[in-house]
Amino acid sequence: MEPLRLYDFLPSGNGYKIRLLLTQLGMPFERIEVDIIQGLTSTPEFLSKNLNGKIPVLEIESGKYLAESNAILVYLSEGTEYFPYDRFLRAQVLQWLFFEQYSHEPYIATPRFWITILNRGDEYKAEIEKRQISGYLALNVMEKHLATNSFFVGERYSIADISLFAYTHVADEAGYDLTPFPAIQAWISRVKNQPRYIEITEV
Amino acid sequence: MEPLRLYDFLPSGNGYKIRLLLTQLGMPFERIEVDIIQGLTSTPEFLSKNLNGKIPVLEIESGKYLAESNAILVYLSEGTEYFPYDRFLRAQVLQWLFFEQYSHEPYIATPRFWITILNRGDEYKAEIEKRQISGYLALNVMEKHLATNSFFVGERYSIADISLFAYTHVADEAGYDLTPFPAIQAWISRVKNQPRYIEITEV
Numbered sequence: 001m002e003p004l005r006l007y008d009f010l011p012s013g014n015g016y017k018i019r020l021l022l023t024q025l026g027m028p029f030e031r032i033e034v035d036i037i038q039g040l041t042s043t044p045e046f047l048s049k050n051l052n053g054k055i056p057v058l059e060i061e062s063g064k065y066l067a068e069s070n071a072i073l074v075y076l077s078e079g080t081e082y083f084p085y086d087r088f089l090r091a092q093v094l095q096w097l098f099f100e101q102y103s104h105e106p107y108i109a110t111p112r113f114w115i116t117i118l119n120r121g122d123e124y125k126a127e128i129e130k131r132q133i134s135g136y137l138a139l140n141v142m143e144k145h146l147a148t149n150s151f152f153v154g155e156r157y158s159i160a161d162i163s164l165f166a167y168t169h170v171a172d173e174a175g176y177d178l179t180p181f182p183a184i185q186a187w188i189s190r191v192k193n194q195p196r197y198i199e200i201t202e203v
Numbered sequence: 204m205e206p207l208r209l210y211d212f213l214p215s216g217n218g219y220k221i222r223l224l225l226t227q228l229g230m231p232f233e234r235i236e237v238d239i240i241q242g243l244t245s246t247p248e249f250l251s252k253n254l255n256g257k258i259p260v261l262e263i264e265s266g267k268y269l270a271e272s273n274a275i276l277v278y279l280s281e282g283t284e285y286f287p288y289d290r291f292l293r294a295q296v297l298q299w300l301f302f303e304q305y306s307h308e309p310y311i312a313t314p315r316f317w318i319t320i321l322n323r324g325d326e327y328k329a330e331i332e333k334r335q336i337s338g339y340l341a342l343n344v345m346e347k348h349l350a351t352n353s354f355f356v357g358e359r360y361s362i363a364d365i366s367l368f369a370y371t372h373v374a375d376e377a378g379y380d381l382t383p384f385p386a387i388q389a390w391i392s393r394v395k396n397q398p399r400y401i402e403i404t405e406v
Contacts, residue, residue: 051344051348060291070297071294075290075293088263088269088278091269094273094277095270097274098271098272099255099270101301102271102308102309103255106309141254
């Protein structure tokens, strides 16, 4: 079997989710770097893989592509220890994955992109300040949940943790201060202590 | 068995997704209206059901709550004709559900909320114009996909269609013109012709 091919951008937390899970699953993969800053996700060739023009995209077999980081996480983790078997627990994992994309990512990942990757934080200052209000609300939701739970679902590490960890543990790169969130900080340590953990830009 | 209880807000497309699926599944449910405009999703009582303070929330059994419209769609449709059995097709459904929440909903549902529900379109004019750029990009992605596909996944109606239909078919209420999107218009007709179809505010 050919190794899976991951269209990726190394600083991306969305790409990192997939790299971390594949590494923890012990699945070999080939990484194709796509420079999103140079617009290489907008070429006709890339759009034939994902009409929405975003990384990560997983090539499952020749010509068979899957986009959206959290959909890829589910696809890869089904039947493994990283995705629950129980129907309600699975639904709770999905609940947190949708929370991550709707209520968390736009407010933490996007400012991080402007500040740390594009190095244009000054230019986006007003928009970043606006987004931080929603970003801190998302962190508050996580803090409250983690105050009484070790992991997001079913008291064990799952793709819900991988998804939320990706941008939360680098929230400082988006201008966030995690000092007021002790439960989040303790959870970050628990995630970092999982077997076969890799850093965000480690390949 | 008690009927499922849905915490809902009638004009909400996210709530409508669940009402439409439950109706098509022939599952009876009790609808509890939560007036989000009056802030009733921010009360301690509601936050005990969903820390993130948003409808819809499905009460599956007494005290067991599930939030995030697209997670609820998956939960309810597993094992039915509205969710594929094949692993890759299921992943493609999830891909479109995440597309809907990340690339579509903030740009179409939110302006609709400001314009049609709050009746404050003038006040939000600049923000609405900015969001329309991304909203039209999302509609373009859908149009391209539907130009060669009858439904979003596997050539049959699924929760991917329900999810994307909810706010697309009322995009005019968000200031969008669907005239340049003939494939989307034809797909809207196909969805409306599904058995047991109900309108967005029909209960």
